[in-house]
Every structure is written in structure tokens, then in C-alpha cells.
Amino acid sequence: MxxxxxxxxxxxxxxxxxxxxxxxxxxxxxxxxxxxxxxxxxxxxxxxxxxxxxxxxxxxxxxxxxxxxxxxxxxxxxxxxxxxxxxxxxxxxxxxxxxxxxxxxxxxxxxxxxxxxxxxxxxxxxxxxxxxxxxxxxxxxxxxxxxxxxxxxxxxxxxxxxxxxxxxxxxxxxxxxxxxxxxxxxxxxxxxxxxQEIPTPVVPPSGATEGWSFQDPPRGARTRHGAGADDRGKVYRIEVTGYRSAKQVRRVSKFRRSNQVFLVPFDRLSQEYQRIHQMGGVISSITPVN
Incomplete structure (x- = not known):
């Protein structure tokens, strides 16, 4: 067991x-x-x-x-x-x-x-x-x-x-x-x-829990902390496994991180979803955070 x-x-x-x-x-x-x-x-x-x-x-x-x-x-x-x-x-x-x-x-x-x-x-x-x-x-x-x-x-x-x-x-x-x-x-x-003997968050594999993640992602300037949420206050956590150029071009992508998190208000969820896909991102999970 x-x-x-x-x-x-x-x-x-x-x-x-x-x-x-x-x-x-x-x-x-x-x-x-x-x-x-x-x-x-x-x-x-x-x-x-x-x-x-x-x-x-x-x-x-x-x-x-x-x-x-x-x-x-x-x-x-x-x-x-x-x-x-x-x-x-x-x-x-x-x-x-x-x-x-x-x-x-x-x-x-x-x-x-x-x-x-x-x-x-x-x-x-x-x-x-x-x-x-x-x-x-x-x-x-x-x-x-x-x-x-x-x-x-x-x-x-x-x-x-x-x-x-x-x-x-x-x-x-x-x-x-x-x-x-x-x-x-x-x-x-x-x-x-x-x-440095730093312990890390123990993150379940994909699908094991409701809020799984591929890895513990950094939160920085690109993370949106739910500003502008509507009266319901509902915010969703979107994890993106990586950005890449939509076409094969000889340039370095401006997106350097392979794993990013966005906290997005419910009323902007669809807009953010479309934006991520337009920029070549791959969404790994969308989970509510409050």
C-alpha cells in the first residue's frame, strides 16, 4: 500500500x-x-x-x-x-x-x-x-x-x-x-x-492532483498576479511549459524561460488563452487559485 x-x-x-x-x-x-x-x-x-x-x-x-x-x-x-x-x-x-x-x-x-x-x-x-x-x-x-x-x-x-x-x-x-x-x-x-543543499517543493506528476505542475516555476515580472479581477474575485493559474517562435526563423526568441506562470482574472481568461497560443506557448494546466 x-x-x-x-x-x-x-x-x-x-x-x-x-x-x-x-x-x-x-x-x-x-x-x-x-x-x-x-x-x-x-x-x-x-x-x-x-x-x-x-x-x-x-x-x-x-x-x-x-x-x-x-x-x-x-x-x-x-x-x-x-x-x-x-x-x-x-x-x-x-x-x-x-x-x-x-x-x-x-x-x-x-x-x-x-x-x-x-x-x-x-x-x-x-x-x-x-x-x-x-x-x-x-x-x-x-x-x-x-x-x-x-x-x-x-x-x-x-x-x-x-x-x-x-x-x-x-x-x-x-x-x-x-x-x-x-x-x-x-x-x-x-x-x-x-x-547549496536547497530543498525543493515536491510537485506531483501531471494529472495526479488538481493543481499539478511540471516544475516549480519562478514568479517574476512576467507573472500576472490577478490585477483587474472582477467582483467575483476569481483568479486562475495558467502554467505555460515553454514559448517558442511560431515559425522557424534565425533569431533568438525573446522568451528565455521554459516554464512560466500567469495568474489571470476570470474575465480575461479567454483573452490570455488566445494570447499565449498566438505567441507559440503550450499551456500545461489551468487551475483556480481562489
Whole structure:
């Protein structure tokens, strides 16, 4: 049973389902389930085409020649993982995703991020992957035969509570993907937050609650605080996931933020809705605020 209000945060699948473990004597169908679960966790819930699957490591696992842990290692060191989460990502984005994919949690602080950055500088990509899978933490939590899973939302000995909020910056529910569909793209989600140990609002995934948001958006000069509301005083919160030029033109858009919020009076709601779409914005949610 998922715990309290957090069951709306996208973690109920992990609360209600025991970890997957490869026991001796598993059927081929059960081993196939293990393989799919490894791809899902290590590749951040991104779609894997049949041609991209690692046939040789899969066969080795099915024949009992390697453990789940070694299969996780081979997926992590694969060109598939490298091209998606290393070569095309900013360094600290890559590191924070490694924590999520292999240890199931967010980085515990800047010291952890810096240590893994040093591994990349001194030893390279494959050693960075090994550093998670060969860690005492991985061995004590997952061992040889348990598929890694998201666990950073739980209280853990020796871990800072700020990591609880940070894991929800990285994990946006079972329907999200680390490859696509993230407003931050390839940029780090936690860089400044980790360095300064700043907790963040825990925002439910889309559709989980009435007032969901993709991320906690800044409120500044562009935010309209409901000035001019009519006698009913009804104001709506409109979240816009991003502005972009309506046509392909060679100029930098004047809209720099990927995520904006407008608080709009009811009597101007339709007008604001049309204005946002005319400027190329994508509305993610409209919710009442009073």
C-alpha cells in the first residue's frame, strides 16, 4: 500500500510492488520480465527498440552466466546508454542521472557530485559507471540479483532529508522519461540545489492532483498576479511549459524561460488563452487559485 499523500507522487508502483529479484529456477518468461525491468530503470524509462537491445548480455543472463548486477553494468556501459545520457548531456546532468539509474536516488550533496566528476576526468566514462555498481551501497541494497529501483523518497540511514525533495526533481512518475519530455532537456536539474543543499517543493506528476505542475516555476515580472479581477474575485493559474517562435526563423526568441506562470482574472481568461497560443506557448494546466 502506497504511503499517505505521497501515493499521488508517482511512487505507488514501487510501494505496492516488491523489488524484482532473479531467483534460481526462474522461467524464461520471468527472466524476460527482469530484462525489461533493467532496461526501464537503467535507461530512464526511455523506449528501447528491438534492434537496440543487447542480445549477447541478454543471452548470458538467460543462461545464468552473468548476474543481474553484471547485466546492469553492461547496459550502463553500452553505446545505447552512453549516447543518450553521457555524450548528449551536460556533465552534472549525466552524473545526477547515473545516481538515479544505478542507485535509485538523487545525489546526497555537492561532494558526491564533485567526486564523480573527478572520476570522469581521471578515468573516463566506464569507470564512472563502475563506481556506482561496485559501490558498497549498491551491493548492500541490490546485491547481485535485484533490479535497481527508485528508493530515494524513503528515509535512509546516513542520508540527508533534502535528498527526499531532490529525487522528485529527477523522477516525475511512471509515465515520464529521462530521454524526452523533460522541460530541462539535457541541463542539470539539481546543480545549484545540490551545491547549496536547497530543498525543493515536491510537485506531483501531471494529472495526479488538481493543481499539478511540471516544475516549480519562478514568479517574476512576467507573472500576472490577478490585477483587474472582477467582483467575483476569481483568479486562475495558467502554467505555460515553454514559448517558442511560431515559425522557424534565425533569431533568438525573446522568451528565455521554459516554464512560466500567469495568474489571470476570470474575465480575461479567454483573452490570455488566445494570447499565449498566438505567441507559440503550450499551456500545461489551468487551475483556480481562489
Amino acid at each position: 502506497a504511503f499517505g499523500p505521497a501515493s499521488t507522487l508517482g511512487v505507488s508502483g514501487y510501494e505496492d510492488t516488491p523489488p524484482l529479484e532473479l531467483w534460481p529456477g526462474r522461467s524464461q518468461e520471468e527472466i524476460e520480465t527482469i530484462i525489461r525491468a533493467v532496461y526501464k530503470q537503467v535507461l530512464g524509462n526511455a523506449y528501447v527498440m528491438e534492434s537496440e537491445r543487447l542480445k549477447v548480455p541478454e543471452s548470458q543472463l538467460k543462461e545464468g552466466n552473468i548476474s543481474v548486477r553484471e547485466f546492469v553494468r553492461q547496459v550502463g556501459k553500452s553505446e545505447l546508454y552512453r549516447s543518450r545520457f553521457f555524450e548528449n548531456c551536460a556533465r552534472y546532468r549525466s552524473i545526477e542521472l547515473n545516481f538515479k539509474h544505478f542507485l535509485g536516488r538523487a545525489p546526497d550533496g555537492y561532494d558526491e557530485m564533485k567526486a564523480h566528476s573527478a572520476i570522469l576526468d581521471e578515468k573516463g566514462f566506464e569507470s564512472e559507471i563502475d563506481s556506482y555498481i561496485d559501490s558498497d551501497e549498491y551491493q548492500s541494497v541490490f546485491g547481485e540479483d535485484i533490479v535497481p529501483y527508485i528508493r530515494g523518497y524513503k528515509t535512509q540511514p546516513g542520508k540527508k532529508m533534502v535528498g527526499f525533495t531532490h529525487v522528485f526533481e529527477l523522477f516525475r512518475g511512471a509515465s515520464s522519461s529521462d530521454l524526452k519530455g523533460n522541460l530541462s532537456g539535457n541541463r542539470p536539474r539539481l546543480n545549484r540545489l545540490t551545491i
